[in-house]
Amino acid sequence: MVELTIDGIKTRVPEGTTVLEAAREMGIIIPTLCYHPSLSPYGACRVCIVEVVEDIRSSLEASCTLPVEQGQVIFTSSEKVTKARKLIIELLLASCPNSKTLQDMAANMGINKVRFKIKDRGCILCGRCVRYCKEQMKSGGIGFVGRGTSRRVATAFDLAPEECRNCGGCEWICPVNERACMAGNLIDGLCGACQNLKPVETCPVCTECSQSVGPSGHKVY
Numbered sequence: 001m002v003e004l005t006i007d008g009i010k011t012r013v014p015e016g017t018t019v020l021e022a023a024r025e026m027g028i029i030i031p032t033l034c035y036h037p038s039l040s041p042y043g044a045c046r047v048c049i050v051e052v053v054e055d056i057r058s059s060l061e062a063s064c065t066l067p068v069e070q071g072q073v074i075f076t077s078s079e080k081v082t083k084a085r086k087l088i089i090e091l092l093l094a095s096c097p098n099s100k101t102l103q104d105m106a107a108n109m110g111i112n113k114v115r116f117k118i119k120d121r122g123c124i125l126c127g128r129c130v131r132y133c134k135e136q137m138k139s140g141g142i143g144f145v146g147r148g149t150s151r152r153v154a155t156a157f158d159l160a161p162e163e164c165r166n167c168g169g170c171e172w173i174c175p176v177n178e179r180a181c182m183a184g185n186l187i188d189g190l191c192g193a194c195q196n197l198k199p200v201e202t203c204p205v206c207t208e209c210s211q212s213v214g215p216s217g218h219k220v221y
C-alpha cells in the first residue's frame with residue numbers, strides 16, 4: 001500500500017493506482033475528458049491536472065496518468081490548478097465550441113468567454129475513439145494522422161477501412177460529440193445557465209433533449 005495526501009487528507013491505496021483513481025476513491029471530483037476507465041490512460045486533454053508539491057517546488061501533472069507515490073502531496077483544486085484548468089478548457093472549447101460537455105465544464109468554472117480564436121474542429125484529439133477501436137474492438141480502423149495543427153483522427157488514406165464493423169463505438173465514446181447548447185454562443189459569451197440547473201427538472205418543451213431547464217424555465221439544451 002502507498003500512503004499519500006490529497007487535499008490535506010491522508011489516504012492509503014494499492015501501489016499502481018493513479019492519483020485520479022485515489023482521489024475518486026475519496027469522493028474528490030477531478031474533471032476528465034480523455035480518460036475512460038475501460039481504456040488505457042493517454043494523458044492528452046490535461047483537464048485532470050493536479051498540483052504535486054515536493055518540498056518548496058510544485059508542478060502540474062495529469063492525474064489520470066500519474067501513479068501514486070509514497071508521501072506524495074497532491075492538491076486537486078488549488079489556485080494554480082484552477083487557473084491552468086480554466087485555460088485548458090478555454091483552449092479545448094475553441095476547438096470544439098458546440099460541445100455541451102465543454103460548455104458545462106466552462107460554465108461550472110465561471111468561464112463565460114473564449115479568448116482564443118475559434119476553429120471548430122469537432123475534435124479535441126483526446127484519442128478515446130482511437131483507443132476504443134484498437135483496445136475494445138480489436139480493430140484499429142482509425143488512428144491519428146498528420147502533425148501539429150494538421151493532426152486529426154482518420155482512417156487509412158481516408159477510405160472506409162475493412163476492419164470497421166460499424167459498431168458506432170467511436171462516436172459513442174467521444175467526450176465532445178454531443179448535442180450543442182442552444183442557449184449561448186461563444187461570440188456573445190456563454191449563457192452560464194447550465195451551472196444553475198436544478199438537476200432533475202423536466203423540460204416542458206420536448207422530451208427528446210436532455211430534459212433539463214435552466215432558471216425560469218429557460219430551455220438550455
Ligand code: FES
Nearest residue numbers: 043045046048064
Ligand atoms: S483526463 Fe487526464 S489528461 Fe485527459
